[in-house]
Amino acid sequence: MLPQEIIRKKRDRRPLDAGEIAEFVKGVVSGAVSEGQVAAMAMAVLLNGMSRDEAVALTLAMRDSGDVLDWSDLPGPVTDKHSTGGVGDNVSLMLAPIVAACGAYVPMISGRGLGHTGGTLDKMDSIPGYVSQPDNALFRKAVLETGCAIIGQTANLAPADKRIYSIRDVTGTVESVPLITASILSKKLAAGLQSLVLDVKVGNGAFMAKSRDATELATSLVEVANGAGLKTSALITGMNEPLASAAGNAVEVANAVDFLTGRWRDPRLLEVTLSLAAEMLHAAGIAASNQQGLQRANEALDSGKAAEVFGRMVAALGGPRDFVEKADAYLPRAAVELPVPSPTDGFVTAIETRDVGVAVVALGGGRTRPQDSVDHAVGITRLLPVGHEVKRGEPLALIYARGEVDAQAAAAKVLAAYQVGGRRPSRQKAIIRRISPHG
Structure with missing residues (x-):
């Protein structure tokens, strides 16, 4: 079946069978399916979803697009x-x-x-x-x-996922649950x-x-x-x-x-x-x-x-x-150390966690583009947890940066991410729930 006919079926909310999905994925790897067609299919799946059977078929087709490792010679469970x-x-x-x-x-x-x-x-x-x-x-x-x-x-482990993911990343289709599922599980x-x-x-x-x-x-x-x-x-x-x-x-x-x-x-x-x-x-x-x-x-x-x-x-x-x-002797560590002092007495009541991650990226510890290199030496340590009692001037965290300007910018981000208040907050659960195959 032609790729555009498979896309049309999903666009029109009709279920795809395992053969159609396998054919499309094969075309993704061979190049027979264009970047535009991958993007169109990803958007159709984002908008219309997939049944469990379709998601299983997609996952298996992506798994089989490259090498499948075999550990049967190991003397224990994998x-x-x-x-x-x-x-x-x-x-x-x-x-x-x-x-x-x-x-x-x-x-x-x-x-x-x-x-x-x-x-x-x-x-x-x-x-x-x-x-x-x-x-x-x-x-x-x-x-x-x-x-x-x-x-x-x-290189050859689920190569279909690499191509599909790179296109999803730039076409606003990353959030599709069936596509996330197939991406993770195929590998x-x-x-x-x-x-x-x-x-x-x-x-x-x-x-x-x-x-x-x-x-x-x-x-x-x-x-x-x-x-x-x-x-x-x-x-x-x-x-x-x-x-x-x-x-x-x-x-x-x-x-x-x-x-x-x-x-x-x-x-x-x-x-x-x-x-x-x-x-x-x-x-x-x-x-x-x-x-x-x-x-x-x-x-x-x-x-x-x-x-x-x-x-x-x-x-x-x-x-x-x-x-x-x-x-400690082997790991790199950036030379500039800067504590982030608490502005007041109290308890850490909340942390805007994403902003702490963004501060690490801004220091050079993450990427803003796929081709960026990462500075392994920078980062943040001694991050105080929610519920910790602090005195004014006590460090909420310690910044490691390559230069003073970067350190100050990261410290400002971390300070803004922390909330310090007068009452100790209730403890949030680390393990929220378990999902088993049978619900």
């Missing part, structure tokens, strides 16, 4: 997690080694920063020597030897997973600011993933404040090392990381229940096994062998 992104969300750096330390294998294929949110791949690139985009042989070797590897999307299915746990963020620092929208996306992801044969559940977690007390690249890696070694663990970050670990261990069949998974995850963390796995993973992918022991 599992992963995906986050929809936030500020100070360095969960993957601790989660992969915790779950691997419990006996699962975690081939974690991550992305770069998008908009105001940080990217796991950009964080890993701040480690000297670390090969974040290895060939398949090195990727497999690292997973087999250490239990986990955090890397970037390889995870191509990664050869046996189970997946999703961390769908909601709040003023997330792409989904409203609970209703986050629930719609989480439900779509869970239903389509299970429909495509991948055992999947989701946690909806709060992003009305930065998850870690650090936002940036190298500073979030340092925060992760502190977390793994027990030097410092941000309470909300600990709760989200362990809850996701419990979910993954249960889904992988390593724990009989989430409660047992939580216990196993705690043991892996507190015994130091997870920190050891992280260190071995870094070394296996080209980083320093003593990275965990000497992270």
